Amino acid sequence: MHELSLAHELLKKLCSLAKQHHADRILEVNVAIGPLSGIVADSFRFGFEALAPANSVTRGAVLVIDSPLPSYKCIHCGNILESQKTHPGCCLRCNRTNFILCGGDELLLLQIKIE
Numbered sequence: 550m551h552e553l554s555l556a557h558e559l560l561k562k563l564c565s566l567a568k569q570h571h572a573d574r575i576l577e578v579n580v581a582i583g584p585l586s587g588i589v590a591d592s593f594r595f596g597f598e599a600l601a602p603a604n605s606v607t608r609g610a611v612l613v614i615d616s617p618l619p620s621y622k623c624i625h626c627g628n629i630l631e632s633q634k635t636h637p638g639c640c641l642r643c644n645r646t647n648f649i650l651c652g653g654d655e656l657l658l659l660q661i662k663i664e
């Protein structure tokens with residue numbers, strides 16, 4: 550289970566962040582899971598909720614998951630567009646169709662609330 554190990558990584562990171570900031574508890578965690586990351590948000594949440602209680606720092610932490618749209622960059626003119634689809638179609642600026650993916654495939658830690 551890919552998501553379980555990602556959730557484990559995130560929790561490890563949260564514990565070290567809490568330590569750095571001399572916090573006793575993590576209250577809330579905001580992450581963004583890109584739609585092309587291959588990460589299933591529900592499985593990730595399941596993993597997080599299964600593992601978080603094992604540590605007093607992360608016990609009871611609320612996980613908030615954002616799902617940003619994937620973004621594409623036109624290789625001809627550099628225009629960036631966001632699209633729900635796996636290919637954005639034509640570039641709105643130069644009308645060509647060659648893109649590289651430049652977002653939406655990541656897991657990002659956006660924000661945490663600590664106490």
Ligand SMILES: [Zn+2]
Pocket residue numbers: 623624625626627628640641642643644645
């Ligand atoms: Zn273009």
